Amino acid sequence: MRIGIAEDVALLRAGITSLLEQYGHTVLWSVSDANELRARMADDQTPELLVVDVRMPPDNTDDGLRAAIDIRRNNPEVAILVLSQHLGNEYAKELLAGAPEASGGTGYLLKERVGRVTDFLTAIDTVGNGGVSIDPKVVAALLDAGPGRGALASLTDREREVLARMAEGHTNEQITKLLHLSAPTIERHISSIFTKLDLSDRRGNKRVLAVLEYLKS
Structure with missing residues (x-):
């Protein structure tokens, strides 16, 4: 590069x-x-x-x-x-x-x-x-700020945890190892996150969009 x-x-x-x-x-x-x-x-x-x-x-x-x-x-x-x-x-x-x-x-x-x-x-x-x-510390600081507002408030604790790992830049495979969950389970959580944040029909990198919604909380 x-x-x-x-x-x-x-x-x-x-x-x-x-x-x-x-x-x-x-x-x-x-x-x-x-x-x-x-x-x-x-x-x-x-x-x-x-x-x-x-x-x-x-x-x-x-x-x-x-x-x-x-x-x-x-x-x-x-x-x-x-x-x-x-x-x-x-x-x-x-x-x-x-x-x-x-x-x-x-x-x-x-x-x-x-x-x-x-x-x-x-x-x-x-x-x-x-x-x-x-940076994970930035993500941690956001988590310490309390529960998300708006659409983020509809996420479950596990979904917020998955989204935090996405914000740190981890792939699905890395998240499965970090959270000790199966790949299909992680995929379901991510799909639910996109739906709850109303990203399913939006253009662009949905992982990026989800992370940005998280950062705005």
Whole structure:
């Protein structure tokens, strides 16, 4: 996979580059500034996936995330995985809200998980292949906020548990192992989730749409 990296911490930037190349990916370029990220995306070497730190120069606030949102508008085919030290904000919700219309995948990963090689590479693969991957801690924080509103309130506890695993980017097969349930049982739960969230007749990736409904709860 062709990847571009935007990370202002030189050591982390070098570490991510080395790890991705070790596992067969091609890092086209790496930048340390959100403005440079925008400039790079105007070049001919457009990556298939962007790994973007939320907090970057020039303002050292959420410059990287805002740049990612701008890039998503102009390059919906580019997958975007953002790295953050925080659980998210309105800009994060805006990026995730655009996921169904974008052909590229979308991910939100806490920086602490970059050091967990398997988790990080799984997120890279999921997002790079057009999926949505949300950090489990972000999902846990959403669960702690209480029962869902609207259509989400109609989900059973088990269905919410399955949806949480979907939000983390797990496949059906992985969910069966995590919840110790059979494949047909998981499929029935997912079908019920789509029906209750009124997604059965909607166009687009229904797993992504379901996750976004979950994130809006």
